[in-house]
Amino acid sequence: MTKNIVILGASGYTGAELVRLLATHGGMTIVALSADRKAGQAMGDVFPHLRHLDLPVLQKIETIDFAGVDLVFCALPHATSQAVIKTLPASVKVVDLSADFRLRDMAEYEKWYGKGHDATDLQAEAVYGLTEFYREDIAAARLVAGTGCNAATGQYALRPLIEAGVIDLDQIIIDLKTGVSGAGRSLKENLLHAELSEGAHAYAVGGTHRHLAEFDQEFSAIAGRPVTVQFTPHLLPANRGIIATVYVHGDAQQIYDTLQAAYVDEAFVETLPMGQHPSTRHVRGSNFCHIGVVADRIEGRAIVIAALDNLTKGSSGQALQNANLMLGLPETQGLMMAPVFP
Amino acid sequence: MTKNIVILGASGYTGAELVRLLATHGGMTIVALSADRKAGQAMGDVFPHLRHLDLPVLQKIETIDFAGVDLVFCALPHATSQAVIKTLPASVKVVDLSADFRLRDMAEYEKWYGKGHDATDLQAEAVYGLTEFYREDIAAARLVAGTGCNAATGQYALRPLIEAGVIDLDQIIIDLKTGVSGAGRSLKENLLHAELSEGAHAYAVGGTHRHLAEFDQEFSAIAGRPVTVQFTPHLLPANRGIIATVYVHGDAQQIYDTLQAAYVDEAFVETLPMGQHPSTRHVRGSNFCHIGVVADRIEGRAIVIAALDNLTKGSSGQALQNANLMLGLPETQGLMMAPVFP
Amino acid sequence: MTKNIVILGASGYTGAELVRLLATHGGMTIVALSADRKAGQAMGDVFPHLRHLDLPVLQKIETIDFAGVDLVFCALPHATSQAVIKTLPASVKVVDLSADFRLRDMAEYEKWYGKGHDATDLQAEAVYGLTEFYREDIAAARLVAGTGCNAATGQYALRPLIEAGVIDLDQIIIDLKTGVSGAGRSLKENLLHAELSEGAHAYAVGGTHRHLAEFDQEFSAIAGRPVTVQFTPHLLPANRGIIATVYVHGDAQQIYDTLQAAYVDEAFVETLPMGQHPSTRHVRGSNFCHIGVVADRIEGRAIVIAALDNLTKGSSGQALQNANLMLGLPETQGLMMAPVFP
Amino acid sequence: MTKNIVILGASGYTGAELVRLLATHGGMTIVALSADRKAGQAMGDVFPHLRHLDLPVLQKIETIDFAGVDLVFCALPHATSQAVIKTLPASVKVVDLSADFRLRDMAEYEKWYGKGHDATDLQAEAVYGLTEFYREDIAAARLVAGTGCNAATGQYALRPLIEAGVIDLDQIIIDLKTGVSGAGRSLKENLLHAELSEGAHAYAVGGTHRHLAEFDQEFSAIAGRPVTVQFTPHLLPANRGIIATVYVHGDAQQIYDTLQAAYVDEAFVETLPMGQHPSTRHVRGSNFCHIGVVADRIEGRAIVIAALDNLTKGSSGQALQNANLMLGLPETQGLMMAPVFP
Known part of the structure; x- marks a missing residue:
């Protein structure tokens, strides 16, 4: 039934x-x-x-x-x-x-x-709905709060690193690029095709985007001390997809190993081989999140890049994944469709 | 198994x-x-x-x-x-x-x-692989020939009309617009993003596109006499999707009724309500074909518009639909995913 | 001064x-x-x-x-x-x-x-503002009415042919594709990036687009009898550019010669060599209109394709060209910038 | 003459x-x-x-x-x-x-x-061709070396700040997004429309992009000590335009004042009002560079964003600006065309 x-x-x-x-x-x-x-x-x-x-x-x-x-x-x-x-x-x-x-x-x-x-x-x-990190609470919850789509992307890149203590908590910068569907179907001049296509711009610059509230809450809770990140979202001429380029201070290999270990058993979070990094096109229309790590030429710094589809893994797919858990169904049911490329 | x-x-x-x-x-x-x-x-x-x-x-x-x-x-x-x-x-x-x-x-x-x-x-x-019209032969075939993606789109709009004799066979014009993925992953200057995005152009103008061979073969066979259509494809700055705007001489209501009756039991071919017409965006990533009919202001003329995803219904989805039949599986198995919009 | x-x-x-x-x-x-x-x-x-x-x-x-x-x-x-x-x-x-x-x-x-x-x-x-055909009246006018952008594109392809009597007046079909900026900066759901990008659709199908009033008026006046064309506009995922694919009955070479002769002295209307046809990308941001003619494989039929930038030659560039004439300035002043490609 | x-x-x-x-x-x-x-x-x-x-x-x-x-x-x-x-x-x-x-x-x-x-x-x-900073040498040169387009964008954001000593030289991150025309008309799979449109990805991550050589040379020369920045370029689904989001440690108002003063007399470099920031769309097809400064919520940090058209100000427009100087012509001749928007 x-x-x-x-x-x-x-x-x-x-x-x-x-x-x-x-x-x-x-x-x-x-x-x-x-x-x-x-x-x-x-x-x-x-x-x-x-x-x-x-x-x-x-x-x-x-x-x-x-x-x-x-x-x-x-x-x-x-x-x-x-x-x-x-x-x-x-x-x-x-x-x-x-x-x-x-x-x-x-x-x-x-x-x-x-x-x-x-x-x-x-x-x-209410339970915070980032499935991979609140799985048991979600399964038992009556009310689950879906995360912000940008907030989810940044957290997939950073949570295991903060948890493991392998990065400098005061030197985190999240430069994020998002497609336009995240802004919804609302009638705003800046969402018109003629305004948005063929270029890019930043918005909510300087630490004013509301998803920062989620970063602050979650990262500080994990770290057991206040963590304040820099976060600049940009709007892309594409409909679906978020890519977060995260700059951290830490050892790249240790960072890679930490992420790889954190997600090795996860169905939807894929850690790419060391040195590779993702594209929004390769997760489009799917519930997957791809994560890559690259060492910077500056010793002790690394770039972590995470990509997902804001409407699926960043929102409705996440919601369904949580609903599956809440209803006692297999977590991946209805969510294993492959991305649509090209 | x-x-x-x-x-x-x-x-x-x-x-x-x-x-x-x-x-x-x-x-x-x-x-x-x-x-x-x-x-x-x-x-x-x-x-x-x-x-x-x-x-x-x-x-x-x-x-x-x-x-x-x-x-x-x-x-x-x-x-x-x-x-x-x-x-x-x-x-x-x-x-x-x-x-x-x-x-x-x-x-x-x-x-x-x-x-x-x-x-x-x-x-x-070999059996011609337009499933809805060669279903029994396909089920019994060893070798099925997938159709051209443009050829499929035009045929969904026209086959029932030619079969029913409700349009003038000498006054058929197919003006078609296609996304770029139909051209494949080949390295050609005219497929570069910088060349293709932000505009449109026709190609193979004047009756030189190879899919005309399929139109000629199929339409003539149905009509029992040579049928020669005009066909102009255009390349769109989009990856997936074909839309064929077909100009015919005939009674719009009769045309609508003919198409509606032809496809009423088909799982993948949707006849929109009279006067409505499709968009490639609404079939993207799916195996559906949407068809609409509009009466022209000139008495006795109508426009039939068909849209499908060239990589799915126009190619690989069609192939899988045929494979299902050939292997004794349900025809729709693995093909009922909804289109990806936006 | x-x-x-x-x-x-x-x-x-x-x-x-x-x-x-x-x-x-x-x-x-x-x-x-x-x-x-x-x-x-x-x-x-x-x-x-x-x-x-x-x-x-x-x-x-x-x-x-x-x-x-x-x-x-x-x-x-x-x-x-x-x-x-x-x-x-x-x-x-x-x-x-x-x-x-x-x-x-x-x-x-x-x-x-x-x-x-x-x-x-x-x-x-008021004088109808299609410069190349009302030049003297415009120079003398106090009030000039800019044309519809679609109406301009279709007329560049057809006026000389109707004037010369080289096409069948009852068999004219204009299948037109336009970028979105022609719809202006108005807040409508169907103009959102998420709704418009990555696909194409027709609109005002069946002879309901207002620019038909201009076709009717102008073509009938030239022909000295009522001329009723079919016209289907489509919306493209691009900002600037209109391309009109016009299907006519007539001799392709005669059609080509007629257009070539009509525009040979015009600064902004370029007739491409016989058999070539234009792309909206190659007129983008400019006041040029490119026109091509191709013979169809069906004897006695031809395709005429015209492309221009709806905001420039189709609207504001045309307006400036007319203003130059009205103010006694050189017609091409301020309008000779080359198109922006890519 | x-x-x-x-x-x-x-x-x-x-x-x-x-x-x-x-x-x-x-x-x-x-x-x-x-x-x-x-x-x-x-x-x-x-x-x-x-x-x-x-x-x-x-x-x-x-x-x-x-x-x-x-x-x-x-x-x-x-x-x-x-x-x-x-x-x-x-x-x-x-x-x-x-x-x-x-x-x-x-x-x-x-x-x-x-x-x-x-x-x-x-x-x-050879003289390095960043006009605003090498103007006199360029005017006297026989050979001028055009800059990298990404290198130009980053330098417009940073040179005056390094010169003035108002930012921490060891904490500079340039997260840059560029359109595809910068990659040229070469036949590469990753430049195809089907591969590039509808998404975004980083490339040359970790400090391997060749334009870093220019950053290293120029910034170190200005500072009088080695300056090593982090730089991650991303490829956008757009043809023209570069936007560099530059993260710096320093006082935002001082940074703004420094940039504003540096460019106040420049014809092509526009400092936006404090708190505003640019979009590639608003410089497209032109020789302008727009720069904005926003204070971060973290005290002592700021974001500087610069945008220009890679083919114009980032390459051929810069080349013409330099050629004007070398030939004794007005520096702005032929370069004052307004950007093409939308």
């Missing part, structure tokens, strides 16, 4: 990506899809690439019957997400893809997101 | 696409991969997006043991393909992705491909 | 393109720039690529002093354009880039643009 | 870019164009975007008569360049766009370029 699934916020890119993944999952059935402004429309009209699927019509959240539902994917904007999730029946498991339950310190939430949190009790039980 | 599969010419894009599709097929095991110049290399080095798979090392064709092999996908260039296939054991089924066995008239082959055919007896038994 | 120029609607792409062209023109000085919602901002903030120029701050139209102004470029939306232009002093020459003054028949305007015209007396004196 | 110009290596992208710029320069006449393999072809056949120009037919170098020639642009590959330049008459001034004369230390040349230098006497007189 398959599990009954609801996707809230199905008219955005992460919602559509969830539907794409569930289409061949085999163990989950979508019983309701919500979209506020597009309620009443067929999913295949909003996303014609899904038109071959037999899907529920989009509806408003308040009309959904959650009886018998096993798990809800919540792909709503932050703030909205917490307001909705606190109204869901306690019997329903939740994977939230917004930023609402990522931060354990409510003061940090308010600092980065500009308003207080309205569901602090739920926050207290 | 899974079927044993060999892919010849695995270092090209169609070869890699076959591996991508087989990665989650479940009923086929790749027992050998050939690549002439890259023999000895790991497939994951040639195509890093496939590095998570446990695949045979690339080898030369002559070193492959075909004992116990159920089916060979032959993704070699034309001419090479016929030379290789005629050396394969008769017990092995073959899906050829080259142009070598598409044409039944050897004079036509010589006219379009510039040299005589060296395996005319094999040609005599 | 340079001419005093005002640009209304300077915050759109055609406005910015005018500023780009005027930057090195030498004979015109921009004395005012208008932008309604962005009034008060520096042009270099709205368009950072123009930040090196010493330009007037953006202001509301009503605050502009038109005394001493020689010519106004009006890059406002249609309907707004007519309302504004009728308030301008009679002493000021106007080049309008909107659709408002292109159509001589007010019933046609209402049919295609959905509302009546409010400046019919101005319309009566 | 205009100056007589020869371009050697005109069939590559930098050669074509020189022709584009000279088309509207006014003070230079191209009297010969060389291309070895394409000798005998018209430039307009090799680069159709230049077909409107009246240009000499491509010829082999040995057939060029250098009598009366004022200046040669040499756009040949390194090694070839030195062999050719040493055969040119001493009366001819030379701007070399290759790497051959950039390095003053012949051991460094051999280390980075893998072979000894065959024109060491010419090297001794």
